Amino acid sequence: MNNNRKILISVLIAAGINSSSADEIKDAGPGLGHKASPEEIAAWNISVFPDGEGLPEGEGSVVQGEKIYQQKCLACHGENGLGATADQLAGAQMGLTSEYPEKTIGSYWPYATTLFDVVRRAMPMTAPGSLTDNETYALTAYLLHLNNIIGKDDVMNASTLPKVKMPNIDGFINIYDIEEKQK
Numbered sequence: 001m002n003n004n005r006k007i008l009i010s011v012l013i014a015a016g017i018n019s020s021s022a023d024e025i026k027d028a029g030p031g032l033g034h035k036a037s038p039e040e041i042a043a044w045n046i047s048v049f050p051d052g053e054g055l056p057e058g059e060g061s062v063v064q065g066e067k068i069y070q071q072k073c074l075a076c077h078g079e080n081g082l083g084a085t086a087d088q089l090a091g092a093q094m095g096l097t098s099e100y101p102e103k104t105i106g107s108y109w110p111y112a113t114t115l116f117d118v119v120r121r122a123m124p125m126t127a128p129g130s131l132t133d134n135e136t137y138a139l140t141a142y143l144l145h146l147n148n149i150i151g152k153d154d155v156m157n158a159s160t161l162p163k164v165k166m167p168n169i170d171g172f173i174n175i176y177d178i179e180e181k182q183k
Ligand code: HEC
Pocket: 069, 072, 073, 074, 075, 076, 077, 085, 086, 087, 088, 089, 103, 104, 105, 115, 118, 119, 122, 123, 124, 125, 126, 139
């Protein structure tokens, strides 16, 4: 028997030995990837809904948020959130109906809870997912305060944040029945 044949036969034997486990994989699906572990699912399962569902424990204040903003956000979003290389996060003077509408958190976003979700999952752009829940609450509080939506002494957490009413809430068709909770 030449060497190529030997290799072919051993490959076939190896395939035969593994055929039962291969069948099991086929039964479970297309046989790609691996089953997501509970840790992997938890890391992806971080959506926060408009009514606040999904908000974690913890809290943060405007004052705490300002400090974190200076360290982790200022470089791209500028002093007082007025914008630099990245989006303006506050201070829209022109509103939405001018020739150059300014879509900021204060002028445009319908739900305060979305801010927590976006910041936690996507910012800072260079290290998304690196903020703790407390830091995210604090940054959310600071950005809401910069937009004159909450007071300087307000603290954001899973119960206060969903109650914040955004100025442009009526600029959208409200598909979620959350008005009761905002009263
Ligand atoms: C390296 C630059 C950079 C840093 C640092 C950074 N961002 Fe951003 N950010 C961006 C860019 C670019 C966008 C627009 C693209 C996008 O939305 O993904 C953005 C978008 C956003 C938005 C959405 C704005 C909108 O109206 O759509 C928010 C809110 C935000 N950033 C908050 C933060 C906060 C809070 C921090 C600090 C923890 C931060 N960012 C740090 C670059 C940055």
